[in-house]
Amino acid sequence: MKFCSHCGAPVTLRVPPGDTLPRHVCDACHAIHYQNPRMVVGCIVEWEDRILLCRRGIEPRHGLWTVPAGFMENGETTFQGALRETLEEAHARVEIDSLYALYNIPHINQVYLLFRARLLDTAISPGAETLEVKLCPENEIPWERIAFASIRNALAHYFSDRKRGAYPFHTGTIEPAPAKK
Ligand SMILES: [Zn+2]
Known part of the structure; x- marks a missing residue:
């Protein structure tokens, strides 16, 4: 995943506060894009x-x-x-x-x-x-x-x-x- 599906800004892969795994996080709208099985x-x-x-x-x-x-x-x-x-x-x-x-x-x-x-x-x-x-x-x-x-x-x-x-x-x-x- 490269871009936020909410706002179109680039996403970065990092561990959000309080989480344990890296997620695609949007720095513009702060959406966290979880991926699950x-x-x-x-x-x-x-x-x-x-x-x-x-x-x-x-x-x-x-x-x-x-x-x-x-x-x-x-x-x-x-x-x-x-x-x-x-x-x-x-x-x-x-x-x-x-x-x-x-x-x-x-x-x-x-x-x-x-x-x-x-x-x-x-x-x-x-x-x-x-x-x-x-x-x-x-x-x-x-x-x-x-x-x-x-x-x-x-x-x-x-x-x-x-x-x-x-x-x-x-x-x-x-x-x-x-x-x-
Ligand atoms: Zn976004």
Whole structure:
């Protein structure tokens, strides 16, 4: 951030009085611009023994597979956000069953919330930011081509839970991927 979104003056990065972390502070209007983690909401969508996967048509990870998920918008609930992303990315109408996984990803300032959901009908098709959608059985999951560690992790738990017939809540922290040699 370079300029104040209130008054347009340049901002400086410093620790405001009484605070503990550096913030973008406007010396003209004294606004303090806090930056906080963003919430990503999405669905693991079930249809019989399959789940809904989307191939990403946008960066990052263009061309790789994921479940429908995206940034929450202001003014919506986590449920509404997950339903909206699922509709936008796969034109899929679903009913949410339960909250399934929460992942902290502190190195990119994100929190993932993934719900289990049931597909209401199979009229699915790629949205504007999606190349391809499919209902994928476990033995066809492209594990090496899943876009994000959080999603790979959640799907691994999901298929393991499904074998046991119980879906407890999962939570964890995703660490940065080790640098490629
Ligand atoms: Zn200002």
